[in-house]
Amino acid sequence: MTDVYANLEFKELNYQSYLKIPQLLALQQEVSDPIHHDEMFFIVIHQASELWFKNLLHETEWLVESFEEGLVSRSLKILKRITAIMELLDHQIGLLATLTPVEFAGFRDLLRPASGFQSAQFRLMEYRFGIKEPFFLKFFEHDPAVVARLTEAQEKPSVYDSFLRSMKKAGFPIPDTILNRDVRQPYQANPDLELIYRDIYNAPGNDYHWVLMFEGLLDFDEKLARWRQTHILMVTRTIGALGGTGGSSGAEFLKSRAGLRCFPELWSVRNYLGGSHE
Numbered sequence: 001m002t003d004v005y006a007n008l009e010f011k012e013l014n015y016q017s018y019l020k021i022p023q024l025l026a027l028q029q030e031v032s033d034p035i036h037h038d039e040m041f042f043i044v045i046h047q048a049s050e051l052w053f054k055n056l057l058h059e060t061e062w063l064v065e066s067f068e069e070g071l072v073s074r075s076l077k078i079l080k081r082i083t084a085i086m087e088l089l090d091h092q093i094g095l096l097a098t099l100t101p102v103e104f105a106g107f108r109d110l111l112r113p114a115s116g117f118q119s120a121q122f123r124l125m126e127y128r129f130g131i132k133e134p135f136f137l138k139f140f141e142h143d144p145a146v147v148a149r150l151t152e153a154q155e156k157p158s159v160y161d162s163f164l165r166s167m168k169k170a171g172f173p174i175p176d177t178i179l180n181r182d183v184r185q186p187y188q189a190n191p192d193l194e195l196i197y198r199d200i201y202n203a204p205g206n207d208y209h210w211v212l213m214f215e216g217l218l219d220f221d222e223k224l225a226r227w228r229q230t231h232i233l234m235v236t237r238t239i240g241a242l243g244g245t246g247g248s249s250g251a252e253f254l255k256s257r258a259g260l261r262c263f264p265e266l267w268s269v270r271n272y273l274g275g276s277h278e
């Protein structure tokens, strides 16, 4: 039998060294003492989520660049990837349903006051997608680098702002009130946009790629909303109506944010499509 490994040489760059696996695997450090069995699972889910947030943010900048350059098919390709990542994040957070309240209570108090409120990348993702709530900046006061990143994101046009500019460049009558808005403020839905979307949906003609783009943006928005929902259900299952380690009312607080949407008119235009509203 031939030795299939005979020609393999372990040169300096290999799987372990390229991916920095030893360093990565050294980062899961429990605080419980004696170590609680389930704390490893809890740490891994959070760290894996943060890695995916990192990649999502990386792809998002490429998406914005593609919108600015008017590259429709490339934008569609990127949207597909970020939506797939968001779907994975949703699935991943659901795994925490395998952590019973009693197991979690075994180490939860040791985590205070650490909380998802302090996830800089999640907040950055919200800011880039137009959900710019200055309230959350206070959770990063101890970290000027994070405040700087969030402030930069707050002052930049969001994904939606760039998308709408790309529609304007393509010849659609996007209102000036939207194009010249103060991008530091959270996005406010504009009914004029619903009419533009409605007309494209109803008669796509040669503009079918815009319909695909609308649906692609909506796919992402839906997966993010699903992540919020799965998080709420998992939190309710794990800690019931208890307050969060970050000081909020817990699931009650999270429910107050469940209705947030990045692209509101792409949802509300549904009220005028395919029905008897003409």
Ligand code: HEM
Pocket: 045, 046, 049, 050, 093, 096, 099, 104, 114, 115, 116, 117, 119, 122, 231, 234, 235, 238, 239, 243, 244, 245, 246, 247, 248, 249, 250, 251, 253, 254, 257
């Ligand atoms: C047993 C597991 C978990 C519980 C009980 C839990 C609970 C909570 C609670 C109660 C809050 C509200 C803030 C507070 O008062 O602390 C919160 C916020 C948050 N959590 Fe979790 N969480 C869990 C797992 C996760 C995981 C795995 C992630 C992934 C990164 C995550 C990300 C976040 C984020 C980003 C927020 C802020 C949400 C917002 O502002 O809308 N959480 N979590």
